[in-house]
Amino acid sequence: MTKFYLLAAGMLAMSLNNALAIEPNDFLVGPIEYQQDVNGVPVTIIAKTYFKIQTLDNKLYLKAQVIGDLGDLQRKIGPIVDSFKLPWENCRSYSPNNPVVDLPRKELPFHDGSAVFSIGGKVTMWECLENPIPNSKIEWQLRDVGFGIKTKVPVVVTWPGSPIKTILATQPFDADLPVTLVRNDESTVSLVVGRPDIELKGSLAFITKGVLSIAGIDINQKAADALRKAIDPEKLKLSIPEQFQQFNPKIDSARFIDHEGKLAIEMNLSALIPAAKVTDMVKELIDKKV
Numbered sequence: 001m002t003k004f005y006l007l008a009a010g011m012l013a014m015s016l017n018n019a020l021a022i023e024p025n026d027f028l029v030g031p032i033e034y035q036q037d038v039n040g041v042p043v044t045i046i047a048k049t050y051f052k053i054q055t056l057d058n059k060l061y062l063k064a065q066v067i068g069d070l071g072d073l074q075r076k077i078g079p080i081v082d083s084f085k086l087p088w089e090n091c092r093s094y095s096p097n098n099p100v101v102d103l104p105r106k107e108l109p110f111h112d113g114s115a116v117f118s119i120g121g122k123v124t125m126w127e128c129l130e131n132p133i134p135n136s137k138i139e140w141q142l143r144d145v146g147f148g149i150k151t152k153v154p155v156v157v158t159w160p161g162s163p164i165k166t167i168l169a170t171q172p173f174d175a176d177l178p179v180t181l182v183r184n185d186e187s188t189v190s191l192v193v194g195r196p197d198i199e200l201k202g203s204l205a206f207i208t209k210g211v212l213s214i215a216g217i218d219i220n221q222k223a224a225d226a227l228r229k230a231i232d233p234e235k236l237k238l239s240i241p242e243q244f245q246q247f248n249p250k251i252d253s254a255r256f257i258d259h260e261g262k263l264a265i266e267m268n269l270s271a272l273i274p275a276a277k278v279t280d281m282v283k284e285l286i287d288k289k290v
Contacts, residue, residue: 039084086103127167130164
């Protein structure tokens with residue numbers, strides 16, 4: 001019986017489009033590319049699926065390991081962060097509350113089992129005051145001086161004085177936001193955002209430990225929303241061939257990994273293939289060869 005299952009498994013694996021044997025009983029499908037739109041930035045995910053045939057208690061199991069390459073997301077994390085539209089005007093209001101954010105470092109590395117949204121930069125707090133002294137200049141304007149005579153005369157033109165701007169304080173910071181994958185049940189996986197780790201190097205009170213919120217903009221939340229758009233486990237599952245999907249595969253695990261030096265998702269699935277179904281598929285393959 002076991003030999004029959006192994007023979008059927010081999011023929012079943014041959015039916016997977018573009019399948020390529022890597023090791024005995026291991027097959028590769030892909031790479032398959034799909035694109036996600038993240039705040040107007042196109043991000044390409046490259047998925048490969050590795051199949052393995054296993055028998056247990058005279059039952060045939062088809063195992064699939066999906067690797068989703070997130071290297072393009074890592075390369076484009078800078079433009080994605082730039083789409084957050086962080087405060088940049090140093091005189092948005094006449095007040096001492098005009099933060100300007102500069103983020104020269106924007107990264108998405110893999111660290112300790114997590115994808116880490118990592119940024120570094122500074123917040124500069126500006127005070128902006130209305131200038132009591134107006135600007136002025138003399139313009140020569142054509143005027144009627146009487147008796148039908150027109151000539152150019154000097155006229156003083158004024159307009160509000162340039163705002164008075166002063167830097168009150170500068171707050172350098174580094175912030176890491178860990179993100180993990182969690183298997184909710186046998187069919188769904190979700191992204192879980194951890195507690196941010198923020199290192200403050202100044203004393204501005206509006207940046208609090210644990211929450212990086214600047215001028216009403218929660219960078220943590222914006223980063224989490226962007227990553228959820230880019231990393232969609234459901235899209236990754238759709239890259240698996242239909243021959244495997246019809247068996248209603250179950251998700252065994254999901255996690256972030258370092259794959260060939262790049263951030264990636266690893267998702268493991270398995271499906272029990274009924275003996276009757278295997279027999280039908282083998283018969284169908286034999287009929288096609290006759």
